[in-house]
Amino acid sequence: MLHKTRGIVINYIRYRETSIIVKVYTEKFGIQSFIENGVRSSKGKNKIALFQPLSLLDLVIYHDEKKDLHRISEIKAGFPFLTLPYEIHKSSIAMFLDEVLNKTLKEHTENEVLFDFLYHSLIFLDETEEHFENFHLIFLLKYAFFLGFSPQDAAEIVTQFKEFNITIPFDNDYQKLMNQLILADYQTPLLMNRGVRNHLLEVIIIFYQLHVEEFGEIKSLQVLREVLS
Structure with missing residues (x-):
């Protein structure tokens, strides 16, 4: 049919x-x-x-x-990309997002709200001209909602890490930034250096690994870290 x-x-x-x-x-x-x-x-x-x-x-x-x-x-x-495949910073983010989606999108049923979120997130990344260096962090935190395990705040992440004896550094300064990311939208400019951004990404990925079976290693992560300097 x-x-x-x-x-x-x-x-x-x-x-x-x-x-x-x-x-x-x-x-x-x-x-x-x-x-x-x-x-x-x-x-x-x-x-x-x-x-x-x-x-x-x-x-x-x-x-x-x-x-x-x-x-x-x-x-x-449906929407021909103008920058996403060609601009190295955006294409590196896209490669990372695609690997995450490949590991997590499993359902063979309609989910219009999730589809719209993904569809319009990609359009935003293609069209935006600035302040997208944190896009992947905000995307992961928003996407976790659709997967059923989005953290309400950084304290929830801390609690779960303690339960599983995960000892990655996540002090008050990191937690403050994580709370800002949880509340942010894609247009929110949050200033952080490369090291802080990469560390917060590692925290989020570990959080995903706790909740997504066989999530494993993200092969595109190293490229993303190097490009978003």
């Missing part, structure tokens, strides 16, 4: 000589996988650029609840 839906590309893997299997977070059906034939061929109807991670798409899809792999009938860019 044909359905119209928006989608956010999470990743793709090569399949056979010219095809891919692409994982998309859809507005109507949550995480879904699609096979796209011929996309890596010059003769393919659709171009591989449409399937780059975090691309925002308008889709018409064939969806069968009994199948794990679906097909795309029509596709076009």
Whole structure:
């Protein structure tokens, strides 16, 4: 049956000589996988650029609840990015966010509020011209709400770290900044140096590791730390 839906590309893997299997977070059906034939061929109807991670798409899809792999009938860019893939600071943040989403987006059901949050967060990152160096920190704290474990304040993080015997430094100065991040929106300018930002990111990632099974290591983290100096 044909359905119209928006989608956010999470990743793709090569399949056979010219095809891919692409994982998309859809507005109507949550995480879904699609096979796209011929996309890596010059003769393919659709171009591989449409399937780059975090691309925002308008889709018409064939969806069968009994199948794990679906097909795309029509596709076009829902919001063509102007800066996100090309500006190194933004692309490093995007690479990090995509890895987090790949580890955490699991549901195969509709969640319109979460989809809108992700969709409009990516548009904001593409369009904003300044004060986005803390975007990934604020994103993670807001996203944790949808995953069911957002901290109300820094004290809650401290309590949970004590319960699990986690000894990462998290003194009053760090806690004050964390509380500001929890209350911030993407446009809130919060001044902090590279070291402080990286440390707070490490605290948030450990918090995620406590709550998300098999969250593990973030491979893109080192690149992000180096770029956002």
